[in-house]
Amino acid sequence: MTQNPTPIHESVREHYAAQARAAQPCCGDSSSCCDSKNALYPVELLTSLPDDVASFSLGCGNPFAQAGLKPGETVLDLGSGGGLDCFLAAKQVGESGHIIGVDMTPEMLERARLAASRLGVRNVEFREGYLEKLPVEDASVDVVISNCVINLSPDKPQVFREVFRTLRPGGRVAVSDIVTDGPLPEELQKNMVAWGACVAGALDMSEYITGLTDAGFTDVKVEPKGDASELIEAAGLKGKIFSATITARKPM
Numbered sequence: 001m002t003q004n005p006t007p008i009h010e011s012v013r014e015h016y017a018a019q020a021r022a023a024q025p026c027c028g029d030s031s032s033c034c035d036s037k038n039a040l041y042p043v044e045l046l047t048s049l050p051d052d053v054a055s056f057s058l059g060c061g062n063p064f065a066q067a068g069l070k071p072g073e074t075v076l077d078l079g080s081g082g083g084l085d086c087f088l089a090a091k092q093v094g095e096s097g098h099i100i101g102v103d104m105t106p107e108m109l110e111r112a113r114l115a116a117s118r119l120g121v122r123n124v125e126f127r128e129g130y131l132e133k134l135p136v137e138d139a140s141v142d143v144v145i146s147n148c149v150i151n152l153s154p155d156k157p158q159v160f161r162e163v164f165r166t167l168r169p170g171g172r173v174a175v176s177d178i179v180t181d182g183p184l185p186e187e188l189q190k191n192m193v194a195w196g197a198c199v200a201g202a203l204d205m206s207e208y209i210t211g212l213t214d215a216g217f218t219d220v221k222v223e224p225k226g227d228a229s230e231l232i233e234a235a236g237l238k239g240k241i242f243s244a245t246i247t248a249r250k251p252m
Contacts, residue, residue: 005104006154008201009154013104016105016108017105017107020105020107020110021107041064045088046088049084049087053083053087056081056082056111059084059147059148060148060176060177060243061147061244061245063147063176064085064088067172068174069092069093069097071092071093071094071096072097073143074099074140074141074142074143075097075098075099075100075141075142076141077099077102077144078131078134078145078163079146079148079150079152080102080126081103081112081149082108082111083101085101085147086099086101087116087124089145090123093123094123095122099123100124100136102128102134102135103126104130106128109126112126131150132153132155132159134162136166137166138166139165139166139167139168141167141171142167144171144172144173144175145173145175146176148176151177152201153201156201156211157214160217161215163215164217169250170250171250173248173250175247176225176244176245177202177243177244177246178241178244179204179205179241179246180203181204181205181240182240184202184241202241208222208244217250218249218250218251219248220246220247221246221248222246223244223246224243225242
């Protein structure tokens with residue numbers, strides 16, 4: 001990776017490195033920002049995967065519900081973690097398709113690559129890199145997916161520009177992420193633990209739409225999936241935070 005990491009990058013990377021080392025999904029306790037891992041995907045999507053792969057989810061939703069993946073497509077997964085979403089996408093695009101997972105955490109990449117080898121998956125590769133400087137060629141992918149990761153970036157407008165750059169004309173975005181309805185308190189935005197927990201970096205829904213639109217996307221939609229406001233209410237803070245499905249398209 002050529003980009004210099006920010007303190008937020010370093011804090012988030014260590015948080016998820018610890019998750020990988022402990023083999024604990026972020027959805028494994030009630031303090032997580034994520035949904036229960038059993039609620040993320042239809043059971044039939046997970047039946048062919050070993051339990052240690054199927055249960056290791058760090059997401060907050062199901063990006064496949066809106067992605068509409070087709071055989072032969074090239075898919076880019078932002079923040080691929082242990083590889084679960086990449087392996088699910090690989091089934092949908094088939095042997096003629098290709099999946100690229102990008103993650104900045106070496107421990108996650110190691111876990112994902114070991115799982116790919118054990119599963120014998122040949123149409124998936126994992127690359128080390130930052131979302132703000134994706135190690136992916138221009139106009140080379142059909143679909144970008146992500147699951148509760150974009151909120152972790154300290155420079156989301158740059159992430160949106162990178163996503164636009166990597167997509168082919170007509171390509172589409174289908175991500176699950178944490179968003180807010182109104183700004184979060186400043187003290188929460190500066191809390192490094194809250195960054196790793198998918199809370200502090202969450203964008204307001206309107207800012208998400210504006211950011212994607214400014215990057216060049218059309219048909220931008222942010223659809224709230226679930227209310228997680230108890231996470232910040234429990235800390236005595238005001239505001240609402242949601243899991244949402246975000247979709248957009250790059251013009252032809």
